[in-house]
Amino acid sequence: MRLKPAQSRGFVQGAWWPRSTHLTDELPALLAALSRRLDHIDRIIYDENSWSPAPSCINHAGNTVALRPSSDQSSNTLAITGEKVGRLVLLVVPPYTEPVFAYATIMTAASPRDVSTADKLLAIGAREAEDRRLALLAQHRWESEGGALRHRGDKSVRPRSTGKRDGVRRG
Template identity: 45%
Template sequence: MTQPEVRPSVGWKEPPPQATPRLRLKPKGPQTGRVDGAWWPHSEDLEAEVPDLLAVLSIRLGPISYVLYKMTEWVKARGKILIGGRTVRLDGYHRQPSNTVEVQGLGGGKLVLLVVPVGTDADRAHAVMMTAAAPDNASTSDELLAVALDG
């Protein structure tokens, strides 16, 4: 007897974002590079920022299970938050690559996002995000953020 396909997103709906996150993603398909796009949060408070981000990313990943982040780059966050009736783990690490977050879905998919620093000039932040989301871009997070500092 064939086992039914497991679909963790069936019957699950992420609440809509309160504010549209400033986010750019590479198109679906074979990925290149070290990041899958870029996110420019409004603050350094991960707990406040992540619900709107996950509402958008859940369209691609389904239900989200984890957000991995660099501990020294965010205001201290609780280890778990409740979003749309589901518990999402926020795991901070000292060895997480700088200026990145990794978002993992229950189905095994993940996205690594460049985090554009909060205080970045809007024009430069836009340039960084567009570059990071280019399908053929293979730059490191440091190389991408150098765009924000040049000029």
């Protein structure tokens, strides 16, 4: 994680490269690093399509931090709110990103002069961003419905047998 200097402007105020898409596994280290600069963190707003399902809150340093999924949040950002800082937006570099590109992206996003959008920082075009969003929606829908495992051995979803073998006669 890397942050811009406190009074810098831009679409994002820094960048973070988590190791997975499991928000609750990744947040403790991020919150520990951010709490040095932000003091008290109240809420984290994240794109619900970019992360595995998460609880509505987690505990950090004796405080409860609310986790709010949002379909309006940019797919590669995380918004952190607190009393003193207001709102801090971090670029989230996807965990599968090649390390050299991830490092360059984080350094660019943390530059005080950079005013790029999240998609521009990640070199994502408009069509690719929409394709990625739709693919993530389909994947999360598939997983929330149980994926392939739900149907394995579940007799209620198998087609009913009519006693006939689709027009094939046995002699």
